[in-house]
Amino acid sequence: MRAVDALMECLKAEGVEVVFGLPGGANLPTYDAFYDAGIRHVLVRHEAGGGHAAEGYAKATGRVGVCFGTSGPGATNLVTPICDAMMDSVPVVFFTGQVRTDLLGTDGFQEADTMGMTLPMVKHSIMIQDPQDLPRAVHEAFHIASTGRPGPVLVDIPVDLSKADIEYIPGGEINLPGYQPTTEGNQRQIRLAAKALAHAKRPIIYAGGGVINAEASAELIALTRYGNFPITATLMGLGAYPADDPQWVGMLGMHGTRAANYGMDEADLIVAAGARFDDRITGKLDEFAPNAKFIHIDIDPAEISKNVPAHIPIVGDAKNVLSRLLGEYRALDPDASRLDDWWEKVNGWKDKYPLAYEDSEDSEIKPQFMIQALHEATGGNAIVTSDVGQHQMWTAQHYGFPEPRRWINSGGLGTMGFGLPAAIGAQIGCPDTPVIVVAGDGSIQMNSQEFATCVQEKLPIKVFIMNNGYLGMVRQWQELFWDHRYSQVDLQDHSPDWVKLAEAYGMQGVQLTKKESLIGDMKRIMDMDGPVLVDVRVTREENTYPMIPSGEPARNMVG
Amino acid sequence: MSDSPTTDPLSLEDLHASVGTRTGRTHVLTILVENKPGVLSRVAGLFARRGFNIDTLAVGPTDDPDLSRITLTLDGALHPIDQVTKQLHKLINVIKIRDLEPGEAVQRELAMFKISAEATQRAEVMQIVQIFRGKIVDLSHLTMIVEITGTNDKIAAFDEMIRPFGLVEMARTGEIAISRGRAET
Ligand SMILES: Cc1ncc(C[n+]2csc(CCOP(=O)(O)OP(=O)(O)O)c2C)c(N)n1
Ligand SMILES: [Mg+2]
Numbered sequence: 001m002r003a004v005d006a007l008m009e010c011l012k013a014e015g016v017e018v019v020f021g022l023p024g025g026a027n028l029p030t031y032d033a034f035y036d037a038g039i040r041h042v043l044v045r046h047e048a049g050g051g052h053a054a055e056g057y058a059k060a061t062g063r064v065g066v067c068f069g070t071s072g073p074g075a076t077n078l079v080t081p082i083c084d085a086m087m088d089s090v091p092v093v094f095f096t097g098q099v100r101t102d103l104l105g106t107d108g109f110q111e112a113d114t115m116g117m118t119l120p121m122v123k124h125s126i127m128i129q130d131p132q133d134l135p136r137a138v139h140e141a142f143h144i145a146s147t148g149r150p151g152p153v154l155v156d157i158p159v160d161l162s163k164a165d166i167e168y169i170p171g172g173e174i175n176l177p178g179y180q181p182t183t184e185g186n187q188r189q190i191r192l193a194a195k196a197l198a199h200a201k202r203p204i205i206y207a208g209g210g211v212i213n214a215e216a217s218a219e220l221i222a223l224t225r226y227g228n229f230p231i232t233a234t235l236m237g238l239g240a241y242p243a244d245d246p247q248w249v250g251m252l253g254m255h256g257t258r259a260a261n262y263g264m265d266e267a268d269l270i271v272a273a274g275a276r277f278d279d280r281i282t283g284k285l286d287e288f289a290p291n292a293k294f295i296h297i298d299i300d301p302a303e304i305s306k307n308v309p310a311h312i313p314i315v316g317d318a319k320n321v322l323s324r325l326l327g328e329y330r331a332l333d334p335d336a337s338r339l340d341d342w343w344e345k346v347n348g349w350k351d352k353y354p355l356a357y358e359d360s361e362d363s364e365i366k367p368q369f370m371i372q373a374l375h376e377a378t379g380g381n382a383i384v385t386s387d388v389g390q391h392q393m394w395t396a397q398h399y400g401f402p403e404p405r406r407w408i409n410s411g412g413l414g415t416m417g418f419g420l421p422a423a424i425g426a427q428i429g430c431p432d433t434p435v436i437v438v439a440g441d442g443s444i445q446m447n448s449q450e451f452a453t454c455v456q457e458k459l460p461i462k463v464f465i466m467n468n469g470y471l472g473m474v475r476q477w478q479e480l481f482w483d484h485r486y487s488q489v490d491l492q493d494h495s496p497d498w499v500k501l502a503e504a505y506g507m508q509g510v511q512l513t514k515k516e517s518l519i520g521d522m523k524r525i526m527d528m529d530g531p532v533l534v535d536v537r538v539t540r541e542e543n544t545y546p547m548i549p550s551g552e553p554a555r556n557m558v559g
Numbered sequence: 560m561s562d563s564p565t566t567d568p569l570s571l572e573d574l575h576a577s578v579g580t581r582t583g584r585t586h587v588l589t590i591l592v593e594n595k596p597g598v599l600s601r602v603a604g605l606f607a608r609r610g611f612n613i614d615t616l617a618v619g620p621t622d623d624p625d626l627s628r629i630t631l632t633l634d635g636a637l638h639p640i641d642q643v644t645k646q647l648h649k650l651i652n653v654i655k656i657r658d659l660e661p662g663e664a665v666q667r668e669l670a671m672f673k674i675s676a677e678a679t680q681r682a683e684v685m686q687i688v689q690i691f692r693g694k695i696v697d698l699s700h701l702t703m704i705v706e707i708t709g710t711n712d713k714i715a716a717f718d719e720m721i722r723p724f725g726l727v728e729m730a731r732t733g734e735i736a737i738s739r740g741r742a743e744t
Contacts, residue, residue: 115597120608124651127596144651178593178654195569268571293574302645309576 003131003161004029006168007095008037010138013170016066018042018057018428020050024070026097026110029162042428042457045449047074049421051081052447054092056425058085059408060383062215064146065092065425071099071159072110076117080415082152083121087412088236089213091150093141098127100160114156123151131164135172143174148181149300150213181299185316185324193271193295193312194328197227200269202291202342205229206252206281209236209411210274210298212404216319217241220273223326228336230346232260234275236411239401249346250355253281254548255393258353261554263346264289273297274318277307278412287553297321353546355397360539363514367391367466367538370518371398374436374464377522382434383426385409387419387443389473391466393544395438417446420463424450427459434526437463441495442471451505454531462525464534465498468542476543492540502533511535582635585614585711587666587736589744590629590647591621591655598652602629605646611638615668615733626654628744630735632711657744659736664744666736670714671696672705675725684724691717702727710734 007030011019018040023031034041044050047069054065069078075096085092099108115127124144126137134157141153197203211220211233217240224231224247231241232252241248250257252264264270270292275281282288288308296303296310297318304313314321357368371394374384380400385408386392392409401407408426410418419437427435444465454461469492478486502509512521512534525532545559592598599618606613614632621628633643644656659666676684681703688695688705691713697704707717711734718729738744 116600119597119600119604125597129596176651179651196571196574199569199571293571294576300649302642302649304645305576306642311574311576 001166001168002029002033003134003157003164003166004033005037006135006166007138007162008033008039009168009170010135011039011066014064014139014142016064019066019068020044020053020057020425021068022047022050022070022074023068024074024097024110026071026074026099026159027068027095027157027162029159030068030095030097030157042424042453044421044424045452046447047077048080048417049424049447049450049453051078051092051094052084052415052418052421053425053428053450053453055081055085055088055090056385056408056422057429058090058092058425059422060405060426061429062405063091063429064142065090066095067092068095070097070110071114072112075112075114079118079121080413082118082154084410084413084415084418085152086121086123088410089150089209090152091145092152093145094152094154096154096156097162098156098158101158102160104158114154118154121152122154123149125154125156127156128158128161131161131166134161134166135168136174139172140174140176144176144179148179149210182301182315183299183317183320185297185314185321187324189312189314190321190324191328193314193325194332196269196293196295196312197271197325197329198332198334201338202266202268203227203229203339204249204263204267204270205231206264206270206272206275207231207233207237207240208273208275209234211237211240211318212274214274214299214318215404216274216317216322217404219319219322219326223322223329226326227329227334228339228343229271230263230343232256232263234278234281234411235396235409237275238396238407239404242402243400244402249350251396253278254283254550255397255544255546257350257355258546258557259346259349261548261557262349264292265554266345267292269293269295271295271297273322274299276303282307283548284551284553357542360515363516365513365515365518365536365538367394367468367542368398369515370464370466370536370538371395371438373518373522374438375399376519377526378434378436382406382436383408383423383430384436384438385419385422385426386438387440388414388416389440389443389471390468390476390542390544391438391440391472393473394466416440416443418443420444420447420454421450423461423463424453424457424459427461428457435459435461437461439463439465440472441465441467441469442491445495448501451502451507451531451533455506459531460529461531462534463531464522464536467495467498467535467537468540469495470540473544475541479541479543481549498533498535507531507533509533509535511537513537581637581639584635584661585632586635586640587630587632587659587664587734588644588647589657589659589736590631590653592627592629593652593654594620594625594627595652598627599629601650601652602647605650609643609646611643615731617733617735619735628735630733632734657738659738659744664736664738666710666734667708668711668714668732668734670707670717670729670731672707672718672721672729673702673727674705674721675702675727680724684721687717687720691720693717
């Protein structure tokens with residue numbers, strides 16, 4: 001059979017139920033195979049939309065996302081989602097078409113060095129040189145993307161090879177002598193960690209996206225509750241621990257809560273699970289958590305001691321390690337009252353520094369209230385995707401995620417335009433869960449072509465644009481750190497009429513401007529059929545607080 | 560430190576983080592990789608991206624046609640070597656990495672020196688070449704080419720001795736290394 005037909009068989013064998021993509025010359029054979037392969041293909045309007053949709057699908061379901069693009073410009077358009085998936089450890093397999101093998105390296109039409117340009121931002125990549133290798137490459141790609149620390153894998157297929165006849169043997173085995181991720185944590189290290197925890201007087205748990213990737217939320221909750229530890233999480237870890245729980249101290253980092261950041265600053269022992277001590281978490285590295293010892297649990301050995309030296313490193317899968325750590329800790333039967341003073345302090349911060357904001361005196365919608373209203377209108381149970389900017393941080397702060405895989409955003413790369421396509425993937429992966437986008441009026445314009453995809457696929461996604469008429473986060477930095485010199489951030493008079501834009505795409509559009517009716521209006525919108533674009537007018541110049549100024553230690557938080 | 564599950568006393572003060580330190584010496588890493596296209600760019604790209612400086616790099620086949628060996632030296636005063644090796648291990652095509660301890664391995668490099676030795680100086684040059692167990696592999700009216708194998712240090716010493724005679728150009732292969740005794744590299 002043709003190599004591309006074998007590719008379809010491999011996708012089915014991998015349990016792929018949907019792929020995202022857009023065809024072109026160099027992957028015509030692949031699209032010919034899609035014609036009657038019986039695999040759902042979602043046609044996006046830009047390859048970046050396809051890549052982010054595959055990410056959204058993967059983040060919402062925990063399964064591997066799949067995206068197809070053609071050579072040259074198709075591949076260059078995929079660079080952003082590939083990098084995004086790398087930064088946030090998202091399992092996605094990207095398939096790109098490539099020019100004929102006899103044209104390789106000659107600057108042929110639509111030739112780009114796809115392997116070369118993506119080399120620094122893939123977990124792995126494979127260029128097909130013998131069509132007979134394609135099935136094995138596909139299975140290896142899925143295996144690598146989804147195991148260990150997940151990430152993007154690229155498979156580049158020259159068009160002539162994709163048409164070639166091959167002998168397809170189902171169930172082809174993989175051969176990866178250099179790839180054996182450690183999943184079992186070392187027993188001795190886990191015991192030592194339990195002992196350190198039992199002796200800690202000011203411990204705190206610091207959970208990251210790795211806990212969600214490892215499906216280790218239950219284990220995290222069990223350990224945290226049993227030990228009565230305060231717990232915080234990164235932007236990527238939100239939902240790993242329920243936000244309405246009394247032990248939750250709020251998000252960590254640049255726009256996290258004071259309780260979380262001060263908690264890390266004064267802790268004597270920090271348990272980092274599936275988190276990587278990013279600069280948005282540590283602030284000034286030399287002054288980060290000066291009193292703490294670190295237990296660092298991560299499946300990627302290279303993360304351990306990369307930024308902050310670990311005292312007790314534990315390489316392994318968070319689910320495996322956290323459950324065994326609880327077992328060892330329980331066996332020590334530590335005295336819970338040793339944490340009383342610590343809790344008094346932590347609760348003092350929580351009481352003194354809640355995420356407050358000044359309400360408007362008129363009907364104006366405050367951006368923070370917009371997010372709280374969305375929580376009310378959705379019962380806190382929606383899958384929420386976002387773009388990048390102030391609206392993203394307010395959503396992270398105020399929505400209150402009850403469980404993992406409900407909060408889908410671009411953390412590491414901070415990619416504007418991520419929200420809408422990611423929601424497409426999430427809604428396709430979770431057809432029975434309401435999916436909303438909290439979009440920025442700037443960001444949404446980077447992938448608004450995907451409204452067509454929503455309509456075509458009849459996806460009931462509700463897109464709420466937090467419309468402040470600004471590239472708000474940049475305006476905030478210019479206000480605070482560049483002496484109010486607002487340079488190229490005003491969008492007010494030149495954004496489209498969002499209601500008309502929605503209608504032009506054949507979907508419904510609504511504008512909301514009054515806080516009094518906001519929750520009711522949002523509930524009504526949530527009950528509408530099909531996709532809806534909602535233009536929510538909010539306070540224009542509101543700042544996202546609190547904030548650790550870039551490069552400063554946590555105790556210098558402002559706002 | 561005891562690993563018994565009992566609550567014998569442990570002070571958090573006793574916990575130390577030992578990684579991330581700089582050793583201060585030159586490290587010879589031998590990296591066994593799958594012989595696949597692009598592997599060298601992956602390794603080289605990783606070094607560039609993470610800001611690691613390579614002193615020397617040599618690549619060649621091994622006894623197994625599916626595998627190649629990359630030998631590189633880098634300065635442990637500048638880089639935390641454990642971070643370097645951990646990042647290298649993340650490359651799927653990297654099978655094995657050894658950070659060879661000095662004394663535990665035999666290291667060699669090949670160098671060729673083109674020297675503009677005049678006829679009157681040749682005897683002296685040849686004497687130096689002999690002391691360093693080098694070979695004269697080419698001779699013309701104006702120049703001679705000398706081949707030297709040895710450790711970095713030996714080649715550096717030869718360089719120092721021969722330079723005053725008039726060095727025209729020089730080429731070095733970069734070090735390769737193999738572990739002593741029965742241990743596999
Ligand atoms: C692709 C891309 N370009 C530029 C930036 C820098 N950036 C970060 S936030 C931001 C403003 C986003 O504006 P908007 O989407 O309206 O969100 P707001 O901050 O106003 O809520 C910009 C330009 C980015 N993150 N991504
Ligand atoms: Mg805005």
